[in-house]
Amino acid sequence: MLNYRLFKEINDLFASGQYRKARHLLMEVQSRCIALRDEISLLQVRLKTLEDAAVLKENLEAKDGFYWLFTDTLRQGPFCPHCYESEGGLIRLERSHKALQCPYCHATYAVMANEEYQEGSAVRHARIIPFAR
Numbered sequence: 001m002l003n004y005r006l007f008k009e010i011n012d013l014f015a016s017g018q019y020r021k022a023r024h025l026l027m028e029v030q031s032r033c034i035a036l037r038d039e040i041s042l043l044q045v046r047l048k049t050l051e052d053a054a055v056l057k058e059n060l061e062a063k064d065g066f067y068w069l070f071t072d073t074l075r076q077g078p079f080c081p082h083c084y085e086s087e088g089g090l091i092r093l094e095r096s097h098k099a100l101q102c103p104y105c106h107a108t109y110a111v112m113a114n115e116e117y118q119e120g121s122a123v124r125h126a127r128i129i130p131f132a133r
């Protein structure tokens, strides 16, 4: 913790001509500032992690045994329930034949043939890209 009385002490030392002591105290203040800067950086990372977790919790929904992430207009997923429940990781399941498989833990989940488990909630349609003229 930075003690602000040190600034007055340094000022008094300079005023009385004790430059060596003043310089030593300045170095101590510098060291404490660096330690505070490191602590602030660590706390900023922790705050960002907690904010991200809060946003995730707010927008994550369990449905049909899978986890889905909802944004403004899009549904992302499905995400592996095993990975999320055991490690908190959001790993998107990949379609392989008539099953969904986790590329991380390799868990396999059977799905019904008519179920749509694609990226996003909307069924994908071909996008027409006009030729350049």
Ligand SMILES: [Zn+2]
Pocket (backbone or CB within 6 Å): 080, 081, 082, 083, 084, 091, 102, 103, 104, 105, 106, 107
């Ligand atoms: Zn998994």
